Amino acid sequence: MRRQVGIIGTGSVGTSVAVSTLQAGVARTLWLHDLNAARAEGEAMDLAHGAAFYPACALRTATLAEMRQCDVVVVAAGRNSRPGETRLDLLRDNARVMADVGHALAGFEGTVVLVTNPVDVLTRVLQQASGLPPERVLGTGTMLDTARLRQMLGAELGVATNSIHAQVLGEHGDSELVLWSGAQVGGVPLRQWRGWQAETEARLAHAVRVAAYEVIQRKGMTNHAIGMVTARLLQALLRDEGRVLTVSRVQQGAAGLQGVALSLPTVVGRGGGVQVLVPQMDAAEQAALAHSAQVLQAAAASVAA
CATH class of the missing domain: 3.90.110.10 (Lactate dehydrogenase/glycoside hydrolase, family 4, C-terminal)
Incomplete structure (x- = not known):
């Protein structure tokens, strides 16, 4: 296993996932993707500047198609909860995003980890859209x-x-x-x-x-x-x-x-x-x-x- 990890979505959650992943030393290569390509590039640059403080890991940006080369893809795309809103209130907005991501990852040979809320229903949406086996589409859940x-x-x-x-x-x-x-x-x-x-x-x-x-x-x-x-x-x-x-x-x-x-x-x-x-x-x-x-x-x- 090459220990290549991709992160789709470089908002506050995606970048926190990236920092924790680097500090844990679990990836040899970390690929970032965002609809705002400049943001993903900026985050990759910023994180790379701290290379002296975490185990060796290369950083780069990638397209959704390139993400298929990873061992694990983390999906942190979509919007966050707003004050006073339940996780299920997010559902309709983020379900559309997950369906698109799932279609893009159809045939992916690795494992997908979903972080976006409401994580349970979106795990089901992404699994169905991708056609991947249930054991290879995991939400962070509880x-x-x-x-x-x-x-x-x-x-x-x-x-x-x-x-x-x-x-x-x-x-x-x-x-x-x-x-x-x-x-x-x-x-x-x-x-x-x-x-x-x-x-x-x-x-x-x-x-x-x-x-x-x-x-x-x-x-x-x-x-x-x-x-x-x-x-x-x-x-x-x-x-x-x-x-x-x-x-x-x-x-x-x-x-x-x-x-x-x-x-x-x-x-x-x-x-x-x-x-x-x-x-x-x-x-x-x-x-x-x-x-x-x-x-x-x-x-x-x-x-x-």
Whole structure:
């Protein structure tokens, strides 16, 4: 594998993905593309000027056709959420962009990573437009929500974030669910943690759900954390790690779901999201996952209508 990564869209999110990818040292070549070609060229120049501070990686701009030579293409094109707007409010505008990108990548032999919101429905749109296998069209899904959950739990419990094992599943959005029944800290079930209360679960789940809106209200966008999330996903793909991540992909029977893109724990390696895992869930969590799937199916149908 040549470890060539392409990024389509060099706005605030795309450039944060580029910076995190360079710092992580996962790519040997990083190709940038934007409808505004001058912007992509300027970002490539600016990033190249910092070459002394990250592992060796060549930077260049590329056309959409040239992106087909990459091992992984990250799609960060489209507009960002506006204050007071939900991710699904973005849908119609960004669905048109994803359909165009999908058609351009038809026959692509690598893996596509989608960052643009609403990421779940757009993952489905791009997969259908490209005709690529579902395991090779991955959305960042609830990876960021899961990272937010672990950070908040760490602050709540006074434990290092990387010692906490907890996941957010379903939609990257308002219908997401926290898998509280499976959450652990150092092997200890969270619900057995001294002083843990059901009220804490409700409070933290809400905080995770609205975290993006809180950031957007203050700075107009979210970009840095999703850049780090995407670089981590690229690492799993390019290094064939077989790491379990909560990525979004079109499901083909997992948890009884068919044709809807949402996040479940997924083994990620060189071939993409090659194996979807279905964790144990209590009855409430199963119902919440089914509800999330219904929300996303309705959103997808609204685009197709």
